[in-house]
Amino acid sequence: MSSEHPHPSHDWPAPTAVAPIEATVTVPGSKSLTNRYLVLAALADDTSRLTRPLRSRDTTLMCSALQSLGTTITTSDDDTEWIVEPAPLQGPAQIDCGLAGTVMRFLPPVAALAEGTVSFDGDEGARRRPMAPVLQALRTIGVDVDGDGLPFRLTGAGRVAGGNVHLDASGSSQFVSALLLAGARYDDGITVIHDGKQVPSLPHIAMTVEVLRDAGVLVDDSDVNRWRVEPSPIRSLEVDVEPDLSNAAAFLAAAVVTGGRVTVPGWPSATSQAGDKLREILGVFGAEVTLDRHGLTVVGPERITAVDLDLHEASELTPVVAAIAAFADGPSYFRGVAHIRGHETDRLAALATELNRLGGDVTETPDGLIIRPQRMHGDVFRTYADHRMVMTAAVIGLRVAGVAVQDAGTVAKTLPEFTTLWARMIGA
Structure with missing residues (x-):
């Protein structure tokens, strides 16, 4: 069983959504x-x-x-x-x-x-x-x-x-x-x-x-x-094996930032996965969240509500949640995630650096981030060999044209088919 990246390391142009996304996305196992x-x-x-x-x-x-x-x-x-x-x-x-x-x-x-x-x-x-x-x-x-x-x-x-x-x-x-x-x-x-x-x-x-x-x-x-x-x-x-709920975050975030509707089939009614916190988190942003026999469905709001969240128990969601906050109606505050400085990269520093490169206004705190939404522009988005940074860039790219994701192949760490699923979702 090979562990090589299946994607080339060149920049991936993150697709921009031209309309609210309406899609069903089947996410592989946890x-x-x-x-x-x-x-x-x-x-x-x-x-x-x-x-x-x-x-x-x-x-x-x-x-x-x-x-x-x-x-x-x-x-x-x-x-x-x-x-x-x-x-x-x-x-x-x-x-x-x-x-x-x-x-x-x-x-x-x-x-x-x-x-x-x-x-x-x-x-x-x-x-x-x-x-x-x-x-x-x-x-x-x-x-x-x-x-x-x-x-x-x-x-x-x-x-x-x-x-x-x-x-x-x-x-x-x-x-x-x-x-x-x-x-x-x-x-x-x-x-x-x-x-x-x-x-x-x-x-x-x-x-x-x-x-x-x-x-x-x-x-x-x-x-x-x-x-x-x-x-x-x-x-x-x-x-x-249950679907990977944390890997589902970017697809559900696509519904939130485009005002669309995305369903992830097979979402468990009870689970120990930290990604299940998405149901609560996306609701705080103003999305409509429904879990039924069809799966988890998220419908994006007309306006994204700014949030103040302690993500200590679901810290792997921080990168994608930060991408949503970049389009909110006011400053958002994330706390309790100092430990993600020791993940694949220092995620707090990486998120602040790359969002600010696009014209954002992100401040690091000792244990989190403050994100003040600004009009952003396209540029290279570096990923630091971190799969979650690829997913963050993809969500930003839905509303910001010209985002070039560096080394998108690093997403193979947890979801090798991410870019294929992403393109299929937008095409749907």
Whole structure:
């Protein structure tokens, strides 16, 4: 399974909408769920089947990493199913993390269960992303780890004692999820205790707890900032992967900024995905939001209402939500997202720089942005190897002619067919 970008790296001219968009857009499976399911399937006691998983750079990197440790992953003839056959984990192995936080953070606790040395590295941008808390946590439970960030290596002995770990997860909820996902296979399970500022993106930890329980793992999350996974077998999975609700954000935003109507079929009535916050957020902007048997439908307002939002629990929505705010009827304020400075790029700085390049008026704050709408003009919109920046530029381009998106191919990280879906939506 190749992790190469399927798109060329040249600038992509973001299409401008000539009328309100009216479309139905089917969004592929969730990256967050696909990679969690893959990890659990590799640690399970029998063969698992994932239906409609997301095929993207992040998920194929996860597949390749697990295969390098001994897991067998095959696809159905039509590529709608991935069959995962677990096997004893073995080194030596070299894992390419790309820019995938789920690979660089979820797999060290898994690789600790392998016999032999496993080396990790990734893209240059990934080397700047925080890793130390999860690696230090592994050291405290006896894992031999050399390094505090990419590149690093660890040497496993085929088992991990487990026990109690204290860490500061204020930089990423993935530090907690990483330990929980592998913890059932540790001799004494794992108890993770967070010591630090508020953990961001708590819905992502709730998602991890949910998929663990689906696999028969006992998890106690009844205390704030403490999670306990009991040692136990992990059942095989037979799952249908939900659509990626965060990837749906740009398409639904298209309805808001053009005063149109967009439906995303298959939107779950109940979900642990943080992207479900879109229903509330888009409503605050003044959109009409309806969830029924047809999916989630968003109808754009005549005038976009300025907002004041704490996006702490759904920080990955910040880039697209910022694009909507650029067309609102007054200043908008976003708070609670200081941690996204450590994502694929410093997203707060990137958004301010690129929106201001187009004539916007965006101010960074310590934990967010202030966006004062201005008439914008076309120019190059740099993406900093960040898939969410591509989606932001696409939304801006709907109302601003001449936006040239640099390295649009980086969107392959989570949605390789984004530009195709985008063009089809506008054509619809």
